Amino acid sequence: MENQTPLVEMRDMHIAFGGNKAVDQVSIDLYSGEVVGLLGHNGAGKSTLIKMLSGAYKADGGEILINGELVEINNPRDARGYKIETIYQTLALADNLDAGSNLFLGRELLTPFGFVDDDAMEAETRKIMSRLNPNFQTFSAPVSTLSGGQRQSVAIARAVYFNAKILIMDEPTAALGPQETQMVAELVQKLKAEGLGIFLISHDIHDVMELCDRISVMKNGKLVGTVRVEDVNDDDILGMIILGKKPMKNTS
Amino acid sequence: MAKDKQNYFASLGIDGRLLGMIGALVALWVMFDLITGGRFITPRNLFNLSVQTASVAVMATGMVFVIVTRNIDLSVGSLLGFVGMMMGALQVYFLPDLVGGGHWSIWIITCLFGVTLGAIIGSFQGWVIGYLAVPAFIVTLGGFLVWRGAAWWVTSGQTVAPLDPVFKLLGGGVEGTLGESLSWALGVFATLAALWLLYLSRKRKLAHGFLVKPFWVELTVAGIIGVVIVGYAAFMNAYPIPARAAKRIYENKGLELPDGGSALVYGIAIPVVILLIVAIIMTFLAKRTRFGRYVFATGGNPDAAELSGINTRMLTVKIFALMGALTAIAAIIASARLGSADNNLGNLDELRVIAAAVIGGSALSGGFGTIHGAILGALIMQSLQSGMAMVGVDAPLQSIVVGVVLVLAVYVDIAYRRRAGL
Ligand SMILES: Nc1ncnc2c1ncn2[C@@H]1O[C@H](COP(=O)(O)OP(=O)(O)OP(=O)(O)O)[C@@H](O)[C@H]1O
Numbered sequence A: 001m002e003n004q005t006p007l008v009e010m011r012d013m014h015i016a017f018g019g020n021k022a023v024d025q026v027s028i029d030l031y032s033g034e035v036v037g038l039l040g041h042n043g044a045g046k047s048t049l050i051k052m053l054s055g056a057y058k059a060d061g062g063e064i065l066i067n068g069e070l071v072e073i074n075n076p077r078d079a080r081g082y083k084i085e086t087i088y089q090t091l092a093l094a095d096n097l098d099a100g101s102n103l104f105l106g107r108e109l110l111t112p113f114g115f116v117d118d119d120a121m122e123a124e125t126r127k128i129m130s131r132l133n134p135n136f137q138t139f140s141a142p143v144s145t146l147s148g149g150q151r152q153s154v155a156i157a158r159a160v161y162f163n164a165k166i167l168i169m170d171e172p173t174a175a176l177g178p179q180e181t182q183m184v185a186e187l188v189q190k191l192k193a194e195g196l197g198i199f200l201i202s203h204d205i206h207d208v209m210e211l212c213d214r215i216s217v218m219k220n221g222k223l224v225g226t227v228r229v230e231d232v233n234d235d236d237i238l239g240m241i242i243l244g245k246k247p248m249k250n251t252s
Numbered sequence B: 001m002a003k004d005k006q007n008y009f010a011s012l013g014i015d016g017r018l019l020g021m022i023g024a025l026v027a028l029w030v031m032f033d034l035i036t037g038g039r040f041i042t043p044r045n046l047f048n049l050s051v052q053t054a055s056v057a058v059m060a061t062g063m064v065f066v067i068v069t070r071n072i073d074l075s076v077g078s079l080l081g082f083v084g085m086m087m088g089a090l091q092v093y094f095l096p097d098l099v100g101g102g103h104w105s106i107w108i109i110t111c112l113f114g115v116t117l118g119a120i121i122g123s124f125q126g127w128v129i130g131y132l133a134v135p136a137f138i139v140t141l142g143g144f145l146v147w148r149g150a151a152w153w154v155t156s157g158q159t160v161a162p163l164d165p166v167f168k169l170l171g172g173g174v175e176g177t178l179g180e181s182l183s184w185a186l187g188v189f190a191t192l193a194a195l196w197l198l199y200l201s202r203k204r205k206l207a208h209g210f211l212v213k214p215f216w217v218e219l220t221v222a223g224i225i226g227v228v229i230v231g232y233a234a235f236m237n238a239y240p241i242p243a244r245a246a247k248r249i250y251e252n253k254g255l256e257l258p259d260g261g262s263a264l265v266y267g268i269a270i271p272v273v274i275l276l277i278v279a280i281i282m283t284f285l286a287k288r289t290r291f292g293r294y295v296f297a298t299g300g301n302p303d304a305a306e307l308s309g310i311n312t313r314m315l316t317v318k319i320f321a322l323m324g325a326l327t328a329i330a331a332i333i334a335s336a337r338l339g340s341a342d343n344n345l346g347n348l349d350e351l352r353v354i355a356a357a358v359i360g361g362s363a364l365s366g367g368f369g370t371i372h373g374a375i376l377g378a379l380i381m382q383s384l385q386s387g388m389a390m391v392g393v394d395a396p397l398q399s400i401v402v403g404v405v406l407v408l409a410v411y412v413d414i415a416y417r418r419r420a421g422l
């Protein structure tokens, strides 16, 4: 795997808000068919790092390479153009719209006359939801009336629907019940098998060890290190997160 | 119990909020009719009411988009004044020299000029709001002062009159109506179109295998729509043109007034037809276009809209451009109705327009609002004012009542939304 071109390579990324260096010279990469976990304490800079990849923030500096090619990502539209889809920690749903409108927001299905085709979007939404979360039944109510987990399902469906090559999941299971979490885990495995590259941010070390191939740990905006899952145990990871020290047998 | 009722209406696809507004309107009309001894619900009064409502209602449809995206436009009254004065000056002082006095193209050039001017001014304000990030409240408060002052400058405060005779028809005077047969035709056509749309929507839903409303509900809704539209046409056709005006009309056509007086009636006023067209286009924009979808998405969650790739700054420019164009259409109606343009045109209209949109269910917190609600809101406000004037309520008390009703209406709206869990 190491000698093929990475799907995504982020080099020396940095961004500051005022004087606060939220992300400071961080480099990470991601290969297709791989899941890379991002771990770190609250405020470590995980969400900020991936937002530079998804186009939500414009980096102060650093390089992003997709399939070895240097790219400019200035806004979410650019990122979507490179087949990067994101499940944001905040879900980024328009609460007053229904599930279908949210799923297709910015990419509406149109009738031959160029008008928004709500019925077709609802039909597609029903199809994908029946695969992702069969318990989901509320298709015409505003998503503000849904439960946290149902809202999360909508955000996941949106990221998966459009055939992403690169998937960013920022705490995708925070609001999900055990059964739904299990389904997301299976989804991750399946997408990985299809050759997607996935960045997975989570606070659940157990989940991350289970699903990920490599783990990058951040602390105070800096990268502590990146390790292969088979080389470390839970305590090594905890040490990296809390003390910011790399384990001795780090190989990568 | 109340919750059950709400769910029941919801399951039938009936908007409880809309029912409430229609109920309030009917209650107002019946109340005023009883107090005035049957003078309120007459063809003559409803004709005047619909013409008076048109200008504010046209602007209220645009204000819905403005308010849905968490903005406000305080400049519409002043802008109406400025655009009205500019259109007046153009058709009275300039166009007669250019194309000849009384030329058929004067009203067309004037209207195109007005709408373009309104859209340009609106997009400029929208650009300052969207791209320079100055709050809409401040930008349009500035506009409120600027355009009122500018309106004065156009003619140094002089009233512009008389306006072009064809232009004046757009204000809905004695001759500014569809007349009897066209009114019937419009009534029947509108009803058939509404039924056709209901049918298409049902067919589409069935084709996708979705649940549809029970057939009797659709039928009832269709029936009510038909009765209201055709009933309105019939009512307007029951308003006879006064003998003296009728005589003039016959003479202009070189005809003799028939024996036994004229059978001429008003029919539906042209401003109402303009409002109808605006309402249809705006509803379509809101529900069936990407632009409308983005307006509501941005109002519900601006960050989510941005992250979905929507250019919310450009969207703001477009929304205010649309508001400016609609304000110009309102200026056409208002000045044509008056037959002249003066510096007072549109005074305080911004408040009427905002009140109409808000009573009609547009939430200042963003994300919610409907076109038909805003038009109903404008009609309720105008009914309240006309009714009180007819009953003889003092002007100061009138404004107190309107103010209290406004606050009350918004409170009811908030309470309703909370119950509905929105
Ligand atoms: N838009 C912003 N403006 C100012 N500061 C910001 C902004 N976004 C993030 N920050 C700051 O950047 C730092 C990193 O935040 P970030 O959201 O990336 O943390 P995180 O690792 O995702 O934390 P969590 O686990 O809580 O989600 C924090 O100190 C935060 O205050």
Ligand SMILES: [Mg+2]
Residues within 6 Å of the ligand: A046, A047, A048, A089, A170
């Ligand atoms: Mg985060």
